[in-house]
Amino acid sequence: MEIRHFLLGLCAFCLFHRRASAESTCNLKAKFNLSGYKDVEKKKVVIGGMFPIHKRIASNDGNTLRLPVSSDCEGFNFRTFRWTQAMLFAINEINKREDLLPNTDLGYVIYDSCFTISKAVEGTLTYLTGQDEAVPNYRCGDGPPLAALVGAGGSDLSIATARILGLYHFPQVSYSSTCSALESKFQFPTFLRTIPNDKHQSTAIAKMVLHFGWTWVGTIAADDDYGKYGIKDFKEQVEEAGVCISFSETLPKVSSPEDIQRIVQTVVEATAKIIVVFSSDVDLSPLITELLRQNVTNRTWIATEAWVTSALMISLLGGTLGFAVKRASIPGFQRYLLDMDPYTDPLTEEFWETLFNCTLDYGRALRTSKQKARDVNGTLSGEVRGLPDGLCTGCESVAKLNNTYFDVSQLRITYSVYKAVYAVAHALHNLEHCKEGQGPFNGKDCADITDFEPWQLMYYLKNVRFKVPHTDEEIYFDKGDVEGFYEIINWQFSSNGEISYVIVGHYNGSAAPEDRMNILNDSIVWNSEVLEPPRSVCSENCQPGTRKGIRQGEPVCCFDCIPCADGEISNTSNARECILCGVDDWSNDAHDACVPKIIEFLAFGEPLGITLIVISAFGALVTISVVFIMNVGTPLVKANDALLSFSLLFSLVVTFLCSIFFLGQPQNWSCMTSQVALALGFAFCLSSIMSGYTLLPHCVESLTPLWAFYKDIFSFLYTQGIACGVWLIMLPPHSIKNTSAKNIKIILECDEGSVVFICCIFSYDILLALLAFIFAFIARKLEDNFSEGKCITFGMLVFFIVWISFVPAYLSTRGKFMVAVQIFAILASSFGLLTCIFLPKCYILLVKPECNTEEMMRPHAKTRDGTATGTSASLATAATEVNATISSMAIDD
Structure with missing residues (x-):
């Protein structure tokens, strides 16, 4: 490890020694080819700048047989050239000010990045080292200290330069790099910008x-x-x-x-x-x-x-x-652009030649031959008027040109360049005017404006706060960004x-x-x-009443509009799901709102209800009229016991009238009354038929006491009454809302309370009907047919046919029509019994009164010609004539 450090130190020493020698062997093998502006003579501090003045680098042929040369740039960009001039203008303006850096003249070094990362890196290395033959990590140039780099243009260019500058903690202030990646202070610790993130x-x-x-x-x-x-x-x-x-x-x-x-x-x-x-x-x-x-x-x-x-x-x-970004006007800037001298440097000459599509060779020759001192309005003007095509002198008028370079109506990035230069200037001003003992560095030291480190200026840049001239916009950096x-x-x-x-x-x-x-x-x-915003959707909005159905394999914005099912709604556009309506509500036709369900019951006032009421009332009135027709004192009534006839008629009146309780909005009391009245009415009616009209003739012959049969009637009725009472006490019928029978309706109906009870109650009535039918069927063969067995048998057959037909009809209907079917069954069975039992009697009483005599009512009476007399014969005759009348009416029809 020590040997390694020794070798590294030796290399560094050799590199430094050879840099000082006349012939260096540590330089890069390719010389950078950079264009731009430079003014560092007699300047105290230098600000760097980098602008994409050209659009691209010229392609090279890839020849490896000769020394590689840095590529030239091509595609002059007038807009970015104006940005460059904005930096020069700002530096000149600052150098003239007495309140900002009054004792410091700013110099500049500006390079063309050619909108290319490689050129931006070349410019950065050259700026840091101070020479075109850049040696990384060494500054070999003399002169004033470097302050900061304004640039380098696009975000990718600034990222490349910021990575290099960040190694040395060298400040960089960008005017057009907006990429959000540059906000990372871990990767780009010295990057600041005057344009929003x-x-x-x-x-x-x-x-x-x-x-x-x-x-x-x-x-x-x-x-x-x-x-x-x-x-x-x-x-x-x-x-x-x-x-x-x-x-x-x-x-x-x-x-x-x-x-x-x-x-x-x-x-x-x-x-x-x-x-x-x-x-x-x-x-x-x-x-x-x-x-x-x-x-x-x-x-x-x-x-x-x-x-x-x-x-x-x-x-x-x-x-x-x-x-x-924000726009501003910069006073004096347009005049500065118009007063440009094309001969100051090669870059400006290229601008002029590109602007006027000419070459400045002729004008350059004039300057070289000292003819510029001549009267421009004289000889030179004449020479200009006679210039061949493609030549220009540099005296052309630029004010009349419609070029983006001279357009100062939209100074946005240009204004951002202006702010970046002023940010560096204000940071330098604060550094220069630091008071000893109150500085931010070690032991409250200050930095020297003539010899400071980049990281010291970085401190002032991060904390700078100033107002831009002519706009009063306040600039400060929030973690390197502006608002x-x-x-x-x-x-x-x-x-x-x-x-x-x-x-x-x-x-x-x-x-x-x-x-x-x-x-x-x-x-x-x-x-x-057009005045309306354009539509740009993969699928049009799903209107209320539909939901979005995603298409498989396509983006979620591409969908089909599926109508909501019945009972579901969507009340917003582009609903993802339909909403199920409540129990008492249903969807409207458009499926965009839940509306209350229709309340259905068989009302008194509707046509069907009125019809049923009229028929019920008619049946009751007819039954009551039979009571008045049947004179108690007549032999016919006496022969069949008037009390039993009246009890049967009364029970029929009850059955006719109880059907009315099935109408109207169901209430608890009406549900109980209708069911119990129907059960008791038919029990009374059937027990009267069974006890009186089938067993009474046998009772008369056998001299059985008549009160015993009345006792039987009340026994049957009492049994049914006890059963109904238990039903009403334990599980009585009650009104309910049936929401399941029909989707769009709430059916108000009566619930039986207990299926077992109602089956027992009406099974009892069915039992009575079966017994009455059996007894009547047997009684039809009594001697001389004295009884009414045949009429009662036919009446009971009508009763059974009606109620057997009622069952499928009732089960196949819903709502109020179920109630109507039930009422029709009650009325039909009641009319059947009334007609079959009492129509022959009424016929005798009204049409054949001569037959209503004691002789005719005797059980075994015969006429002289041997024909039967008595009730049986009279009723048989009456029945025959009634049938003949009905047949003739049918034929007439």
Whole structure:
């Protein structure tokens, strides 16, 4: 280990010794080829600068047969050349001030980075070492101390230079490097910038996309750190909010026609109408040129600060929206640009020759031959008028040219350069005017302005706070960054066809989240000069009443709108799920709101209810009229016992009227009353038929006491009453809301309370009906047919047919029609019994009163011709005539 340290020290000594010798063997093998500006003579402090004055480096032939030479630059950029002049202007302005660095003249060393990382590294090493043949980690040049580097242009250039400068804790103040990766103080400890961090811009673009409801956007990024980090931050934010990326393309750093054609094809085929571009104007220009050639104009572009005020794409991108850093006007700067002398250095000569598309050979020859002293308005003017094409003198008028170099209406990056120079100047001023004993360094020491270390100036730069001249904007660095403030720019064509940058809003990253973005929608002119924002969605919004159905294998923004099922709703657009309505509600036809279900019951006032009431009342009135028709004193009534007839008629009145209790909105009392009245009414009716009309003739013949049969009737009725009482006490019928029978309706109905009880109750009635039918069927064969067995048998058959038909009809209906079927069964069975039992009697009483005599009512009476007399014969005759009448009516019909 000691030997190793010794060898390293020996190498360092040798390197230093040989650097001091005339012929050095430790220099780099390739000499840097850098262009720029330099003024360090008699200056106390030097500020470095780096600007991408050219767009690219010239390609070399890759020849390895000769000494490698650093590549030249090509593609002069007037916009970035103006940035360079802004630094020179600011330094000249500071050197003239009495309140800022009054005892210190600032010098400068400015290099052209050619928008290329390799050139930026060359410039950085040359700036640090002080000579073109740079030896890393050595400064071999003499002269004033180096203060800071202003630059180096794009984010990828600044990242490369910041890694080198950070090794020496050398301050760097950037004017256009916005990449969010540069905020890492671990990687870039000495990097500061006067332009906002791209995290603010990515958030602002994301908010804009969400503001206009765009959910389907394309992205294009430069193949550098600026593009990659900017698009990455943007994607993370919009995708979290539900926005989908239609396509994502990367612009090549080296011109590639194949890649450009592929990207153009992607843009043409994509359905996204909004395209977000994180790129510089230099990288984007080839794509825009090809899009213009193919006339692809139906897209809306979202621009970043790197190209939002660039003049390279205005012919195509009318309606573009973008974010621009703060703008300011710099008094005297335009005059400074117009007063440029093209012969000061080779870079300015190239600018002039590119501007006027000429060569300055003739003008340079004039200066060399001392003819410049002649009258410019005389001989030289005449010579200018007669100059051959392609030659210029350097006296051409630049004021009339429409060039981005002279456009000072949108001084944004230029203003950022201006602020960066002033930040370094104010830090130097604070360093120079440090009071001994109150300094920030060891033992409260101060640094010497003529011999300070970079890390000492870095302290003052991090803590600098000043107001920019002419604008009063206060500048300070928060962990190396400034506040994220942007103006929202809309590209609009003026009446003369020129593009104007109209401010349509602001974004302030330091404000409250709800107040950060302010957009004047009515001021925006969109692509094709429409006033409405363009639509850019993969699928149109799902309206209320539908839900989003994701398409398999496609982004979540591509979906189908599926109608909500019955009973479900969605009351918002783009609902992911439908909401199930409550038990008492149902979805409306549009499925966008839950509405109360229709309450259904068989009401008194509706036509069906009125019809049933009329029929019930008619049946009861007919039954009551039979009571009055049946004169108690007549032989016919006496023959069948008037009390039993009246009890049967009374029970039929009860069954007719109990059907009315089934109508109306079910209540607990009506449910109990209707069921119990029906059960008791039929029990009374059937027990009367069974006890009186089937067993009474046998009772008369056998002289069985009549009261015994009345006792049987009341026994049957009493048994049914006890059962009904137990039912009502334990599990009585009650009203319920039936929500399951019909989706859109709530059926108000009566619940039996207990299936066992209701089956027992009505099984008892069925038992009575079966016994009555059996007894009537047997009684039909009694001697001389004295009884009414045949009529009762037919009546009971009607009763059974009605109730057997009732069961399937009842089970196949729902709601109020179930109640209607039940009432029809009650009325039909009641009318059947009334008609079959009492119609023949009424016929005799009303139509054949001559048959209502004692002789006719005798059980064994016969006429002289031997025909039967008595009740049986009379009823048989009456039945025969009734049947004949009914038959004739049918024939007449």
